Amino acid sequence: MSAHPVMRLPALLDGELAPAEAAEVNAHLDACDGCRREAERMQGLDLLLAPREELPLGLRTRLREIPTQHRAPVAVRFRWAAAAVVLMAVGAALLWNRGQPAVDSPTRDVASTPDVPAPISAQERMERALVAGTVEADAYLDELGETILEPLYVASASKDDAVARAALRRLGALGVRDALPVLRRSLDREALRRTAIASLGVLGDPRAVPALRPFLADRATATLAIQSLVRIGEERAAQALADHAAREPGAVVIDALGAVGGEPAARALANMAASGGRFAARARLVAQESEAVLVPALLDVADGRDEHDASRALALLERLAPEDAVRRLAVMLERSTQRVGAARVLARIDSADAVAAVLRAGHAEDLDVVFDGAGPGAEAQLIEELDARDWRRRTRAIELLGRCGGARAVARLAELRGDRALAPHAVEALGRIGGADAVRTLAELGTERRLAAEVVAALGATGRAEAVPEILALAKRSRRLHRAALDALTHIPLPEAVTAIVTLDGGRHLRAPTNHALRQMDATLVKRALIAMLDTENAAGARHALSKLTRRGSRGAP
Amino acid sequence: MLRAALAEAALRGQTSSVDEERRRRAFERLVDQHAARVHALARRLGPAGEADDLVQETFIRAWRGLARFRRDAEVSTWLYRILLNACRDRFRRRALKLPETPERSTPQDPARAVAQRELVDRVFLAVEELPPRQREAILLRTRAALSYAEIATVMGVRVGSVKSHLVAARRALVARFGAELDPRTEAAE
Numbered sequence: 073m074s075a076h077p078v079m080r081l082p083a084l085l086d087g088e089l090a091p092a093e094a095a096e097v098n099a100h101l102d103a104c105d106g107c108r109r110e111a112e113r114m115q116g117l118d119l120l121l122a123p124r125e126e127l128p129l130g131l132r133t134r135l136r137e138i139p140t141q142h143r144a145p146v147a148v149r150f151r152w153a154a155a156a157v158v159l160m161a162v163g164a165a166l167l168w169n170r171g172q173p174a175v176d177s178p179t180r181d182v183a184s185t186p187d188v189p190a191p192i193s194a195q196e197r198m199e200r201a202l203v204a205g206t207v208e209a210d211a212y213l214d215e216l217g218e219t220i221l222e223p224l225y226v227a228s229a230s231k232d233d234a235v236a237r238a239a240l241r242r243l244g245a246l247g248v249r250d251a252l253p254v255l256r257r258s259l260d261r262e263a264l265r266r267t268a269i270a271s272l273g274v275l276g277d278p279r280a281v282p283a284l285r286p287f288l289a290d291r292a293t294a295t296l297a298i299q300s301l302v303r304i305g306e307e308r309a310a311q312a313l314a315d316h317a318a319r320e321p322g323a324v325v326i327d328a329l330g331a332v333g334g335e336p337a338a339r340a341l342a343n344m345a346a347s348g349g350r351f352a353a354r355a356r357l358v359a360q361e362s363e364a365v366l367v368p369a370l371l372d373v374a375d376g377r378d379e380h381d382a383s384r385a386l387a388l389l390e391r392l393a394p395e396d397a398v399r400r401l402a403v404m405l406e407r408s409t410q411r412v413g414a415a416r417v418l419a420r421i422d423s424a425d426a427v428a429a430v431l432r433a434g435h436a437e438d439l440d441v442v443f444d445g446a447g448p449g450a451e452a453q454l455i456e457e458l459d460a461r462d463w464r465r466r467t468r469a470i471e472l473l474g475r476c477g478g479a480r481a482v483a484r485l486a487e488l489r490g491d492r493a494l495a496p497h498a499v500e501a502l503g504r505i506g507g508a509d510a511v512r513t514l515a516e517l518g519t520e521r522r523l524a525a526e527v528v529a530a531l532g533a534t535g536r537a538e539a540v541p542e543i544l545a546l547a548k549r550s551r552r553l554h555r556a557a558l559d560a561l562t563h564i565p566l567p568e569a570v571t572a573i574v575t576l577d578g579g580r581h582l583r584a585p586t587n588h589a590l591r592q593m594d595a596t597l598v599k600r601a602l603i604a605m606l607d608t609e610n611a612a613g614a615r616h617a618l619s620k621l622t623r624r625g626s627r628g629a630p
Numbered sequence: 631m632l633r634a635a636l637a638e639a640a641l642r643g644q645t646s647s648v649d650e651e652r653r654r655r656a657f658e659r660l661v662d663q664h665a666a667r668v669h670a671l672a673r674r675l676g677p678a679g680e681a682d683d684l685v686q687e688t689f690i691r692a693w694r695g696l697a698r699f700r701r702d703a704e705v706s707t708w709l710y711r712i713l714l715n716a717c718r719d720r721f722r723r724r725a726l727k728l729p730e731t732p733e734r735s736t737p738q739d740p741a742r743a744v745a746q747r748e749l750v751d752r753v754f755l756a757v758e759e760l761p762p763r764q765r766e767a768i769l770l771r772t773r774a775a776l777s778y779a780e781i782a783t784v785m786g787v788r789v790g791s792v793k794s795h796l797v798a799a800r801r802a803l804v805a806r807f808g809a810e811l812d813p814r815t816e817a818a819e
Contacts, residue, residue: 082796086771088778109812113804116811120753121772123670131669131682135661135689139654142690291682349748 076104081111085118129290198223199230202238213242221248228254233263240264244271251275256283266296273300281308288316298328305332314340321351329355335369342369346385356388367394375400379409386413393420402429405439415442422449424456431457431465446476455484467497474501479509486513489520496526503530510534515542524549525556532560540568547576558585562592569593570601571610580612587620595621653696660696661689664709671710671773674754675766676717684720688713710774710784714766749810756806760799763787767795768803 077097083089084097101108192200198220201209213220220242227239240258243251255275258268269287272280284300287293298316301309310329314336317325321344329337344355370392373385389397390413398421404414415433418426419442427450430439443450454476457469470488473481482505488498499517502510511534518527528546531539540561547557558576561569570593577586590598599621605614668688673681691712757765763785770781778796782789804811 078801079797082800083778083793086778086796088793110804113808113811114800117753117800117803117807118772120750120811121674121757121768123667123673123773125670125673127666127669128682131685132661132665134686135665136658138661138686138690138693139657142693347748349751 076100076107078107078110081107081114085111085114129286130292195223195226199227199232199235199239202227202242203232203234221246221250225254228258236261236264237267240267240271241274244274247275249277252277252279256280259283259287266293269293269296269300273303276304278304278306278308280304281306281312285312285315288312289319294320295324298324302328302331307334307336310334311336313337317341317344321347321349321355323351323354326351326354339369339372342385342388343373343381346370346373346381346388367392367397371397371400374410374413375404382410383413386410386417389417390420393417393422395421395423395426397421398423398426398429401426402432405429405433412438412442415439419443419446419450422447424449424453427453431468440472440475443472443475448478450476451478451481455480458484458488463493466494470494470497470501474504477501477505481505482507482509482513486517489517489523492522495520495523499523499526499530500533503533506534506536508536508538511536511538511542514539518542518546524553528553528556528560532563535564535566537564537566537568540564540566540572544572544576555585558589562589565594565597567597567601567604570598571605574602574605574610574613574617577613578610580616582613582616582620587617590617590621657689657693657696660692660705660709664706665689667774668709668713671769672713672717674757674773675713675769677720680720684713684716687716691716704783706774707776707780707783710770710776710780711786714770714784749807753803753807756803757799760802763791764795764799764802767792768799771796 077084077100080089080093080097084094089097101111198213198216201212216223224239224243224246227235228243230236230239236258240255243254252272252275255268255272258264261268265287269284272284281301281304284297284304287297288301294316298313301313310332313325313328313332317329317340326341326344329341341355345352347355367389370385370389374382374389376382376385389401398418401414401418401421404410405418407414411433415430418430427446430442431453433439443454451473454469454473458466460466460469470485473485477485482502485498485502485505488494491498495517499514502514502517511531514527514531514534517523518531524546528543531543531546543557543560547554554576558573561573561576570590573586573589574582577583582590599618602614602618602621605611608614665685669681669685672684672688676684688709692709695708695712757768760768766785767781770776770784771778776784778789778792781792785792
């Protein structure tokens with residue numbers, strides 16, 4: 073096969089290779105799995121980087137308006153001229169305004185003295201009171217009672233933005249259902265939009281939700297729309313927030329989901345919490361307050377078809393260890409993709425039911441790993457399993473006790489010494505359990521001749537210093553045990569083990585198996601231990617070993 | 631002085647009104663055709679959260695320069711060049727390390743979107759860590775779908791350099807994300 077055309081893959085994918093060259097690279101891809109995978113991954117990468125988002129709401133309009141706001145300068149002098157025109161215009165506007173009554177200056181007068189007959193209509197008077205915002209004006213408006221509604225609808229369409237905004241605010245606060253269409257219509261008028269969004273929230277009518285949705289997508293209005301949806305607080309509002317959170321997760325929307333509560337919110341939070349993304353921690357925090365809803369939602373994700381999401385949801389469930397989830401998790405054990413994750417959660421739940429469910433899942437090595445460091449519940453259940461009739465189940469329980477057993481397991485495993493078939497397994501499990509108790513028990517079991525070799529290996533597996541003298545004692549019994557001891561000691565990463573290996577050899581010139589054993593261990597550890605031995609009775613052996621190691625230029629520091 | 635300038639402005643306004651209208655229509659066409667892609671690129675090429683601003687700045691500069699611009703064929707590369715310069719300017723001015731900007735629209739399933747987004751965010755974070763020229767090249771290719779020749783024009787380098795930037799960028803990213811980039815059944819939405 074020709075050399076791998078890795079450097080030409082990007083150009084091939086980008087359609088930038090000449091036809092002949094492309095054909096050549098394609099032919100290679102047909103034949104070479106490695107390059108094909110690389111090409112597929114590059115394609116996958118392009119897919120991820122490709123734009124999917126739309127132009128933000130309103131940006132296109134703003135861009136199209138650039139010509140009206142920015143003159144196309146032809147020369148520098150022209151720019152000056154444009155600036156001058158603007159200045160003149162501003163100046164003129166200011167002068168003109170000074171001549172006119174300001175919007176709210178007469179209002180206060182009218183509102184504070186509502187009885188003064190003035191040549192203005194009732195509508196106008198109400199509008200002036202609306203924008204005045206003084207205590208007196210409010211009192212006047214309150215007095216109007218229901219009769220204010222019609223004038224308010226009229227005012228909400230006023231050309232004066234301030235009047236219209238005040239009318240919308242009032243309509244929202246009054247909570248009249250009929251205000252909904254007026255508020256909704258006002259969303260179209262840019263100057264009123266923010267007020268209308270806020271007032272729809274105050275109004276609290278869930279029918280406003282569809283009208284509010286689009287404003288979630290616009291940065292300028294998103295926060296306001298979120299607040300309004302929280303105020304509305306009904307399921308449709310929660311769903312809108314959930315959809316928004318999926319599109320654009322953020323602290324504000326997460327808090328909003330927490331505040332609004334309910335099923336769709338909990339599900340959205342669960343998704344986010346399981347995602348492991350930037351906001352996962354916050355989502356978890358917010359979601360924790362509603363664990364009752366979070367767990368079922370997480371279970372749904374875990375049970376879903378997407379493996380990636382499922383594993384994240386399971387990881388989160390593992391942390392929560394929800395006891396009421398045992399049954400659903402047990403079902404997941406039958407699926408090939410989620411079984412290990414589900415088993416892990418079950419092991420973490422650590423109730424008898426949970427462990428039993430994992431055990432029932434059959435002889436599955438892939439599940440054994442979940443018992444590593446499992447809790448006392450698992451231990452209890454496994455000990456019970458030792459009484460099972462099926463010897464395979466018993467064997468498996470012994471093995472698993474090796475992964476998660478404690479003091480009770482040690483005692484129970486020691487009782488199996490009389491069982492010819494199970495005793496070797498029990499010894500091995502004891503080695504895995506480790507700990508001082510296990511070492512002591514193993515030392516006792518070592519007195520049984522037929523178990524001695526297994527005991528030596530298990531003592532090594534404990535990796536503990538206390539195991540070293542026991543191994544040395546057993547090694548003296550036979551040549552076979554001597555060899556087993558050498559091997560076992562290499563599994564104990566301690567200077568005591570190195571000393572023991574040299575001591576076992578006993579000669580001035582170490583034998584090949586001894587040297588071999590030392591080479592199995594960490595070179596730095598071995599050298600330190602050997603140097604420490606130079607002052608002892610085994611100095612000759614240590615010196616010999618050291619010289620051998622140095623000559624080999626072996627791993628590690630001197 | 632001021633009066634002279636005003637007079638000149640008035641004169642300009644009168645003489646160029648037809649031109650101006652034509653130019654405005656051309657500009658609107660430019661916005662309709664390119665704004666989305668320019669924006670998509672700006673989100674990843676510029677500092678976080680400044681995409682809208684950058685796009686606006688780009689089109690304002692384009693509008694101001696439109697009078698001097700003639701051939702339609704190169705309009706897009708010209709626009710991207712303005713954007714690229716604007717982005718470089720901003721980074722230079724602030725010597726700012728850009729954080730991630732996770733903003734994108736969503737496919738139907740929120741759960742899968744969240745998971746997918748997480749990978750997308752990590753990938754873009756890695757893109758940001760690429761050497762600047764590699765980053766620019768791969769974004770111009772994937773976000774604006776420019777040809778190698780166009781990228782070369784926009785970046786002001788030779789096509790050969792574009793090629794090597796793209797090879798280096800893609801290989802680095804593929805090496806970093808490996809199996810995560812394997813096409814999953816629905817990954818393409």
